[in-house]
Amino acid sequence: TLTSKLPNLVSEGAYSCHYSLPVKAYTLLLVGGGHVNQAIATLAATVGLPIQVVETRPAYATAPLFPQAKRIVVRESIEETLNEVHVDDYTFAIVASHAFDQVAAKILLDRSVAYLGVLGSRHKAKSLENSLKLSKEQRQRLYCPIGLDIGAQTPQEIAVSVIAEILSLIGSRRGGHMRDSSRRLVVVRGASSLALEVATYLTTNGWQTMIIAEETVQQTHLPIVVATDVRHAFGVVSSQQTALLFDPTGEVLDQLDPLCIVDATEGKSERPSAKEDAPLVVGLGPSCSLESGCDHQVAIEGTLAGTVHSAKPAGQTQSIDEAVLALMENFIRTYRQ
Incomplete structure (x- = not known):
């Protein structure tokens, strides 16, 4: 029975072959349509990550702002938007809006996304862990502050940091030199x-x-x-x-x-x-x-x-x-x- 996506070697007599399960594509879910997520979307598209965007403010989630997005969902509440998108353990989600970061974090961690990055400080991370009463497994999937430590300041620099972090996780690397x-x-x-x-x-x-x-x-x-x-x-x-x-x-x-x-x-x-x-x-x-x-x-x-x-x-x-x-x-x- 095939249960692993890692390549396997099977030998029988003089013959051998490699087999692996098809690898499902990773996807990126952006919660919030501000400048940081706009920059992340631009860079994510260049590395082939399919993008979904959810927002409660129509002006922040338009096709001109996110031309790379496969889908844009705008509803009155963030709960409604997240109910309309498909996420699984191959989804990398980024919450870049202080207006609904706690609500979105709770919903997405309960839905077993592979990665939940929340824009904010270490104080924000501790606040999320305490208020949401996260399990050890959920804390391991929560990344706050987001990104690799490269001294990023601008939205574009933060985007480089975040996409690098995501790629390091996909490739099972530590992100060092x-x-x-x-x-x-x-x-x-x-x-x-x-x-x-x-x-x-x-x-x-x-x-x-x-x-x-x-x-x-x-x-x-x-x-x-x-x-x-x-x-x-x-x-x-x-x-x-x-x-x-x-x-x-x-x-x-x-x-x-x-x-x-x-x-x-x-x-x-x-x-x-x-x-x-x-x-x-x-x-x-x-x-x-x-x-x-x-x-x-x-x-x-x-x-x-x-x-x-x-x-x-x-x-x-x-x-x-x-x-x-x-x-x-x-x-x-x-x-x-």
């Missing part, structure tokens, strides 16, 4: 059990880990999420899960900026890893060594079941997983200095 997020990213290349084990071990130890495989991965018990594209993969790793992205040509690597590449392809890739691809490039596998011509700073020879000698006291060994983790942690301490 791309420069900084990539500095914890580790790309593990390869489809072998060695590559998968190392990747999940790194994730368990706090690293954002993305597996790039050029061939089909056999069904595995490991907690790995198959990603549909780079954006989805970043969403997976930002939620502390291991992402698996298929890339037969090896071109995806050029779109990433990882701190470290762990190459377990053993030189069989269409697009070999090079020292210029990341600050640290580690060659991994029984046939990988610096003498073999691999373009890596470090080579760890061995198999998953075996051990690798390192700079530990004489006679001590460590697993491949431990060796990679120790190598990366030592490197990052030096890299940050």
